[in-house]
Amino acid sequence: MRTVDLIEKKRDGHEMTAEEIQYLIREYNAGRIPDYQMSAWAMAVFFRGMSIRETADLTLAMANSGDVMDLGPIHGIKVDKHSTGGVGDKTTLVLGPLVAAAGVPVAKMSGRGLGHTGGTIDKLESIKGFAVERTRQDFILQVNECGLAVISQSGNITPADKKLYALRDVTATVNSIPLIASSVMSKKIASGADAIVLDVKTGSGAFMKSLDEAVKLAQAMVNIGTQVGRETIALISEMDQPLGFAVGNALEVREAIETLQGGGPEDLKLLCLALGAYMLVLGKKASGLQEAKDRLQELLVNGLALEKFSEFISAQGGDASVAQNPDLLPSAGRQIEISAGASGYVTAINAEDIGLAAMMLGAGRETKDSAIDLSVGIVLRKKLGDPVVMGEALAVLHTNSIRNEAGNHDKKHSEIERKVQKAFQISPHPAQFRPLIHAVVTKDGIKEWKDF
Structure with missing residues (x-):
């Protein structure tokens, strides 16, 4: 079997056999197929897709590429x-x-x-x-x-x-x-x-x-x-x-x-x-x-x-x-309220921005080697549909950052506060929400x- 033939086959929209998929995954995992060829195959899949059967065969090939846990000794249906x-x-x-x-x-x-x-x-x-x-x-x-x-x-x-x-x-x-x-x-x-x-x-x-x-x-x-x-x-x-x-x-x-x-x-x-x-x-x-x-x-x-x-x-x-x-859990040294800049109703909260702000506080990793702070994060005070009055707390940052001599947080922390505040959209009228x-x-x- 030649890898270039498998790339060409998928590029042209044909189905691969189970044996071909197993070969591709086995050889790539063993380092015998270079990244540039596997990249070409992945791009072919990106554009051409895979059938249900092909996707299942790919799943099994990857599942069997390493350790497979045998839970048979555990009683009952897992x-x-x-x-x-x-x-x-x-x-x-x-x-x-x-x-x-x-x-x-x-x-x-x-x-x-x-x-x-x-x-x-x-x-x-x-x-x-x-x-x-x-x-x-x-x-x-x-x-x-x-x-x-x-x-x-x-x-x-x-x-x-x-x-x-x-x-x-x-x-x-x-x-x-x-x-x-x-x-x-x-x-x-x-x-x-x-x-x-x-x-x-x-x-x-x-x-x-x-x-x-x-x-x-x-x-x-x-x-x-x-x-x-x-x-x-x-x-x-x-x-x-x-x-x-x-x-x-x-x-x-x-x-x-x-x-x-x-x-x-x-x-x-x-x-x-x-x-x-x-x-x-x-x-x-x-x-x-x-x-x-x-x-x-x-x-x-x-x-x-x-x-x-x-x-x-x-x-x-x-x-x-x-x-x-639960007070035995780690707790951050400071709590900072993020307040609403207007009155009305919360009609959107950008969840990804809230998650990114928590990561920037130290609750998550920017890379797999990043150290995290288990005590920090964000607690929302308002959710979608809630009424809010200007100056009322939208969320609370739990942080271990220290203010500088002027009494202000550093540039990164100020960016976090702005990101959280902007994540909340406040409108004069309530909106319909998805279930x-x-x-x-x-x-x-x-x-x-x-x-x-």
Whole structure:
């Protein structure tokens, strides 16, 4: 087989065989295909696309390029949840203990944050003592005993995808539905899940800015899961404003704890109940969505979800008392209010700008090697549709920056304050807003979302 022939074949719009795709990924991962040839192939895919079968074959080839987790020794149906990334997205922190308390085992490998979206592992590390590394034996034992474990991704999970993504990032081929879908699903399959629930974000703070793009990505990932024998569903959810109020590692853990205590923001709770209901149905712990939702709500009210969170934190070496006393989490030294420059209604919040401002404060990484400050971030005081009076707080920055001798923050910090203020659009009249959840995508098609 010659690589140049495979590039030409895809360039001309023909389908590649499974063997050809396996060859391409295997040889590239081994360093025997140079970057310039793989770049040419990725560009051919960008313009020509891939069939459902080709995309599934690419996914399996990348999943099998490194370690594949065998979760067979874990009792029950393992249901994984994946979000395509957003601002303030702390659903895993709520869903993990909530679903585990309902009897569905959650064996999750998560990543760190990069850019304007946060990472679950960083958030968990804001809990004193929490260990994100576990041997495979300890990982499986913990899930069987506790029902929940969340660890950092192995360095050898889907190494071919890591190489290909880095190449796509510098060759303008990131925004390709087949390549995005296979990248996401290869990691889920290599992580060993029996079934997968996807949260595909759309809006200003999401990778997929338009609803049509998000639906196409969801369909591609559900098709892959179906092709490779994993029952997969996807919810399309809104990211035109941050999820909940808190953006930043320890701040998001605090908000997750409030939700597990039965409070928390309504949008976060609604999304967790929706995703969790599908996880229970796929995990055969509920016969229908309404039954599943009722069970999850009961677990929030009776305190069992919070108990499971404490058990989980303790099992991974963390200070479980944080579940009852979130003040034990790291806190920033200063709080600065960002006030409204006009009266009216909040009609838009640029979620990506809020995420970028949090990153600039130190809550996220500009590069993979950047150090982060677990205590800093942004807490919104207003959400879409809220009335606001000029001078009223729109958001609060939690920062460790120090004022200079003149009493002012440095240039970078002033830029952050302006970015947050400009992220809020205030108009004289209230506006209509899109729903939090738009649709459900299954192997049988797309359905408009209707609450239980």
